[in-house]
Amino acid sequence: MGREYGQFCGLAAGLDIIGERWTLLVVRELLIGPARFNGLLQNLPGIGPNLLTDRLRMLTERGVVKQSSVAGDGRARLYGLTEAGEELRFPVLGLARWGLSFLDSSDADGESRAEWGFLAVQAMIVRDEIPDVDDVYEFKVSDETFQIHVRDGEVFFERGAVDEPALTIECDAKTFIRVGAGMLSPFQAIATGDVRIKGEPDAVLRCSLMLGLV
Incomplete structure (x- = not known):
């Protein structure tokens, strides 16, 4: 065998x-x-x-x-x-979410790609916190852009830019993963300028809750 x-x-x-x-x-x-x-x-x-x-x-x-x-x-x-x-998408995303908690500063020098942020954000979704408001959130991670669409209580993901998103978040790939892993709080990242946010405060809160960042 x-x-x-x-x-x-x-x-x-x-x-x-x-x-x-x-x-x-x-x-x-x-x-x-x-x-x-x-x-x-x-x-x-x-x-x-x-x-x-x-x-x-x-x-x-x-x-x-x-x-x-x-x-x-x-x-x-x-x-x-x-x-x-x-x-395998959902099992892999579940494993990625589980693995985020094991990352620490010693891993930060490892390889990182903006495309991994596309999967990381999918792994971070907290199903019970999906907004009941239809929204589109845009993420610009290093040289990649992707979107989260919330429609009728479901979440959809697409690559590429979007017109008039409710929220736009910009950062580099390592910062994105550090925030997702809890190594850096969103508030610290915003204060230092490592994360830049544009959008209505209510949309920021809805997205943060959905990603488990609050």
């Missing part, structure tokens, strides 16, 4: 697929969006091309990842999640 656990258990069966080192981080990158091999390699420093090839092959064989051609480039392949792979 190779490295498989050989247990008649759903958790063990899941870990047979995603339990090896780097595998979930490959899934994390594809939860952000489809990517080419070189893009994945660049965004996962330390994995190495051979190991990335192995992980993508295994995930493809297991039906978690799919390949598609790239228009205008017959040799290139675009990797994305299948329906089964997309089902």
